[in-house]
Amino acid sequence: MAHDFQAGPRPPRQKVDVSALGLKCAQCQTPITELPFQPDPNRDVYCDNCNRARRQSFGPRDYSR
Numbered sequence: 001m002a003h004d005f006q007a008g009p010r011p012p013r014q015k016v017d018v019s020a021l022g023l024k025c026a027q028c029q030t031p032i033t034e035l036p037f038q039p040d041p042n043r044d045v046y047c048d049n050c051n052r053a054r055r056q057s058f059g060p061r062d063y064s065r
């Protein structure tokens with residue numbers, strides 16, 4: 001059966017190689033070589049660390065609504 005259905009860690013999303021764009025994390029200036037989404041030039045991008053920290057600071061209660 002499909003043993004990975006809603007169980008365990010999420011499967012890794014397809015990453016977009018953005019190393020050619022020379023992007024840097026807007027917060028810590030870490031060079032970003034790949035993103036889980038297409039980069040938007042009008043938006044800041046963040047590294048994994050900062051993304052996680054930002055997401056947590058937004059509030060972990062996404063499900064209570």
Ligand SMILES: [Zn+2]
Nearest residue numbers: 025028047050
């Ligand atoms: Zn960062």
